Amino acid sequence: MYPSTPDGRYFVVKGTLWRCSNPSLPDDVRQQLVNQLMAARRAVKAANASGDPHELKAARARVHEAKVALGERGPVWWDDGAPDFNRHKVGNTPYAPWYASLNA
Structure with missing residues (x-):
């Protein structure tokens, strides 16, 4: 840990x-986003194996989107200005x- x-x-x-991740996300929403993130990571792995640069770019974009939705990237989820x-x-x-x- x-x-x-x-x-x-x-x-x-x-x-x-x-x-x-943003701790204020409801558990069901968080789980759905984690599932999307894991699927996107599997897609990155498959795209790397296939050697298709367009597939890889799309898969990495899906990873980024999921991480932003989870609050791990993009705007911060806290509101105290830190x-x-x-x-x-x-x-x-x-x-x-x-x-x-x-x-x-």
Whole structure:
């Protein structure tokens, strides 16, 4: 399991922050979007295997659309004006002290 920031906005993998899904999504909606995301990821795998660049581009667009709908990309899902640190090294963000404390 990857550690999640205290505010629940990110989880950390190999020192990089990744935005979590919007926690206010209803469970049924979240599950539908996750299913769409998994199908799109399978389509990316199939497109890579086929070598069709148009198929790959379309499949990657579906992955992106699902991630935006989940709140993992695109506009942030919180409304307090805090900046987005998605894909930033945790040590270069305000979360650095929290992360350092995990190993203390």
